[in-house]
Amino acid sequence: DAGVIQSPRHEVTEMGQEVTLRCKPISGHDYLFWYRQTMMRGLELLIYFNNNVPIDDSGMPEDRFSAKMPNASFSTLKIQPSEPRDSAVYFCASSFSFPVTHEQYFGPGTRLTVT
Amino acid sequence: SQQGEEDPQALSIQEGENATMNCSYKTSINNLQWYRQNSGRGLVHLILIRSNEREKHSGRLRVTLDTSKKSSSLLITASRAADTASYFCATGAGGTSYGKLTFGQGTILTVHP
Numbered sequence A: 001d002a003g004v005i006q007s008p009r010h011e012v013t014e015m016g017q018e019v020t021l022r023c024k025p026i027s028g029h030d031y032l033f034w035y036r037q038t039m040m041r042g043l044e045l046l047i048y049f050n051n052n053v054p055i056d057d058s059g060m061p062e063d064r065f066s067a068k069m070p071n072a073s074f075s076t077l078k079i080q081p082s083e084p085r086d087s088a089v090y091f092c093a094s095s096f097s098f099p100v101t102h103e104q105y106f107g108p109g110t111r112l113t114v115t
Numbered sequence B: 001s002q003q004g005e006e007d008p009q010a011l012s013i014q015e016g017e018n019a020t021m022n023c024s025y026k027t028s029i030n031n032l033q034w035y036r037q038n039s040g041r042g043l044v045h046l047i048l049i050r051s052n053e054r055e056k057h058s059g060r061l062r063v064t065l066d067t068s069k070k071s072s073s074l075l076i077t078a079s080r081a082a083d084t085a086s087y088f089c090a091t092g093a094g095g096t097s098y099g100k101l102t103f104g105q106g107t108i109l110t111v112h113p
Helices: none
Strands: A005-007 A010-013 A019-024 A031-038 A042-050 A053-056 A065-071 A074-079 A088-095 A110-114 B005-007 B010-014 B019-024 B031-037 B043-050 B055-058 B061-066 B071-076 B085-092 B101-103 B107-112
Touching (some): A005 A088, A010 A019, A042 A074, A042 B101, B043 B055, B043 B071
Parallel strands (some): A010 A110
Antiparallel strands (some): A042 A053, B061 B071, B085 B107
16 A cells, blocks of 8 residues: 555645645545644644544634545645644544554645745 | 653663653543654654553564553663654543544654764
């Protein structure tokens, strides 16, 4: 398996622009997670899905952030409008509910810079 | 709220020495996992210990869990320069948190050749 795939790997955009991050989880995994990592705040869970249904979005910073999972092999995280404080590395991870320990497999991340 | 808290925040050792990192958590768990993150990369799962286990080994890794103290430690023996990375503990719980892991802030390990 190719592992979790994220695109783009790097994104530089201007404040106010819409940003869309993409993720393809490992085939057969039924959980998908979006994280944000910064030096100041560490690794933060934004939202996670089970069988394409959002389970917990309490980590989404504000209404500017939205995430979708239209099918088992694709998810997007959208920021509209983007702000400089959104600059971070965004990770997607997936896991399988068996065994129940849910080891997570992370993608390489998308480094977002908002100027 | 932060579940896992790693200690120390940074650790610098010489190649061949052992490295010990600690993790404390606040609520009941059903498992605790350790992950490694190399600079500029995603996290990679290293080892898992269940709440009914006290010690686990995997190669040069040894993890212990003390549920009475809500703490865990990760020992890397005979460290190598390639072990230089950030190490995170993550806790898993059941109930409303089923499927979710809560990560700590991490320990930055530097192994000097």
